[in-house]
Amino acid sequence: MRHATALLALAALALGLAACGGGHGPMKLFIWEQMDPKEQVLLDAHLETYLAGRTDLLVERVHYETEALRTQFQNAALAGGGPELIYGPGDQVGPFSIMGLIDPLEGLFAPAMLDSFNPESLIRLARPGESEAHLWALPDQVGNHLILCFNKKLIPDAPKDFAELIEMAQQHTADTDGDGRIDHYGLVFNQKEPFWLVPFLGAFGGWVMDEAGRPTLDTPAMARALAYLRELRAVHGIIPRECDYDMAEALFKEGKAAFLINGPWSWQGYIDAGVDLGLAPLPPIPETGRYPTPMVSAKGYSLNANARGAEREEALRLMAYLTGEAAQVDLARELGVIPSRKAAGAQAESLHPLVAASRAQILHGRAMPVVPEMRAIWDVTRPELQAVLGGGKDPARAAADMQRRALAKIAEMKGE
Numbered sequence: 088m089r090h091a092t093a094l095l096a097l098a099a100l101a102l103g104l105a106a107c108g109g110g111h112g113p114m115k116l117f118i119w120e121q122m123d124p125k126e127q128v129l130l131d132a133h134l135e136t137y138l139a140g141r142t143d144l145l146v147e148r149v150h151y152e153t154e155a156l157r158t159q160f161q162n163a164a165l166a167g168g169g170p171e172l173i174y175g176p177g178d179q180v181g182p183f184s185i186m187g188l189i190d191p192l193e194g195l196f197a198p199a200m201l202d203s204f205n206p207e208s209l210i211r212l213a214r215p216g217e218s219e220a221h222l223w224a225l226p227d228q229v230g231n232h233l234i235l236c237f238n239k240k241l242i243p244d245a246p247k248d249f250a251e252l253i254e255m256a257q258q259h260t261a262d263t264d265g266d267g268r269i270d271h272y273g274l275v276f277n278q279k280e281p282f283w284l285v286p287f288l289g290a291f292g293g294w295v296m297d298e299a300g301r302p303t304l305d306t307p308a309m310a311r312a313l314a315y316l317r318e319l320r321a322v323h324g325i326i327p328r329e330c331d332y333d334m335a336e337a338l339f340k341e342g343k344a345a346f347l348i349n350g351p352w353s354w355q356g357y358i359d360a361g362v363d364l365g366l367a368p369l370p371p372i373p374e375t376g377r378y379p380t381p382m383v384s385a386k387g388y389s390l391n392a393n394a395r396g397a398e399r400e401e402a403l404r405l406m407a408y409l410t411g412e413a414a415q416v417d418l419a420r421e422l423g424v425i426p427s428r429k430a431a432g433a434q435a436e437s438l439h440p441l442v443a444a445s446r447a448q449i450l451h452g453r454a455m456p457v458v459p460e461m462r463a464i465w466d467v468t469r470p471e472l473q474a475v476l477g478g479g480k481d482p483a484r485a486a487a488d489m490q491r492r493a494l495a496k497i498a499e500m501k502g503e
Contacts, residue, residue: 113143113144113145114143114145114397114398115144115145115146115147116145116146116147116170116172116398116402117147117148117149117170117171117172118130118146118147118148118173118174118388119150119156119159119172119174120148120149120150120151120156120173120175121175121176122174123352123353125352125353125356125359125421125422126352126418127150129417129418130148130409131148132417133409133414133417134148137405137408137409149170153176156173156175156179157179157182157462160173160183160188161183164188164391164392165186165188167393168393169391171394171398171401171402172388172390172391172405173388173389173391174387174389176385176455177210177224177231177384177386177387178457178461178462180210180212180223180224181212181456181460181461182459182500184212184214184221184223185214185215187392188391188392189390189392190390190391190392190394191221191222191223192221192225192390195390196403200407201222203428203429203430204225204427204429205428205429208226208385208427209222209226210224210226210384210385210457224385224387224388225389225406226410226427227386227387227388227409227415227418228415228418228424228426229384229385229425229426229427230425231350231351231382231383231384231385231386232351232381232382232383232384232448232449232452233282233286233349233350233381233382233448234349234350234366234367234368234448235252235347235366235367235368235369235370236346236347236348236349236354236364236366237345237346237347237365238339238342238344238345238362238363238365239363239364240342240362242255242259242345242346242365246367247370248370248372249370249371249373250373251370252346253273253325255345255346256272256273257273257323257324257325258273259273259344260272260325269327271344272327272338272344272345273325273326273344273345273346274344275326275327275330275339275344275346276326276330276349277330277331277335277349278316278331278473278476279330279331279332279469280332280469281464281468284312284468285380286348286379287315287316287379288308288309288312288380289378289379289381289453290312290369290371290375290378290380291307291308291309291312291372291374291375292375292377293306293307293308293309293312294380295456295468296458296460296464302460302463302464302490302493302494302497304464304486304489305491306486309482310483310485311482313471313475313482313486315372316472317475317478335349336353339362340356340360340361340362342362348369351424351425351445352422352424354366354422354441355421355422366441366445367444367447368448368450368451369381369451378451380451380452381448381451381452381453382452382453382454382455383452383453383454384454384455388406388409388410390403390406410427411428412426412430412431415427415428415431415432419431419435419438419439421439422439423440423441423442423445424445425442425449459500460497460500463493463496463497463500464493467489467496468489468493471486471488471489472485
């Protein structure tokens with residue numbers, strides 16, 4: 088399902104310049120998203136309900152991985168096209184808003200409607216030179232945070248700290264078929280993306296930027312966090328030599344991994360696969376006594392600045408529907424995510440047994456910056472993380488190179 092919309096994506100690229108705008112026959116809207124498979128299924132169900140009995144409207148959903156979504160939308164929107172709605176995490180609004188690719192939303196919805204959202208879930212940002220923050224996305228959930236998942240058939244109780252997690256994980260890392268290769272692992276996670284590095288950076292007392300949006304990557308905390316992740320493989324032997332998102336998913340669903348680090352979008356998929364799923368906050372690192380600090384953010388829909396006329400008005404109505412209380416109750420019930428609407432959020436813990444654990448992890452998280460500089464930080468951190476985990480680069484050197492490249496990329500973004 089993760090790649091099920093590849094053909095739609097190709098079609099959307101071909102239609103990129105025409106996606107925003109009218110034509111003959113039914114009106115057609117596009118939504119580009121980076122949802123997990125279970126989220127995609129729910130979105131399709133909500134779209135089917137919205138379109139029931141209508142012959143005047145078609146809505147096409149196109150799936151991209153997170154980085155591809157940003158690139159494809161940026162290219163299409165800069166060329167005057169792209170989808171009417173784009174869905175993703177809060178940090179993507181930074182570059183999109185600065186580049187004028189999405190429109191502010193605060194004047195497009197009634198104040199009473201916006202007041203029905205938890206204020207902290209609304210993704211607001213002031214553009215350079217402006218003192219007032221604008222609303223750039225309407226969220227359908229809050230959190231989007233990493234948490235410790237474990238298979239209760241293998242691990243009856245959550246570890247009290249990361250030292251105990253390592254001990255437990257070593258007991259479940261093995262070559263079970265005798266072919267000389269490890270096929271069961273104690274811990275898996277996406278080693279390719281820096282989103283999974285950030286919690287450990289916080290556990291060692293660091294963060295990605297300061298209050299002014301300046302990168303803070305060349306620090307002992309970053310070097311130690313990188314080294315710690317490498318030690319999980321090279322010293323403790325509990326993680327695969329290489330592991331991306333899909334591999335981590337498969338190992339955990341097949342009962343070949345005891346622990347997994349992933350977010351709320353994924354949990355129902357594990358339950359459906361037969362995993363006896365347990366959740367707990369990522370445990371503290373004994374070396375520092377600190378808990379890992381995953382980034383916490385809202386996810387939601389933004390409006391393409393190229394959307395005009397009747398398509399724009401219909402897109403706004405659809406956005407309101409997809410972030411409405413009924414849709415959010417569905418998300419909470421089916422996936423265990425935390426709704427952004429106050430009324431739906433009040434019901435969340437009674438709708439799904441995993442919501443309480445999710446809220447507990449948020450207490451140890453930190454808000455994801457939505458400033459444009461985050462784009463540069465993700466881009467420069469990714470290759471350095473991969474170089475360290477691959478064994479080819481010293482962590483301290485990688486941290487220094489992250490900082491140097493981040494400063495250069497941000498200066499380039501600002502035209503300096």
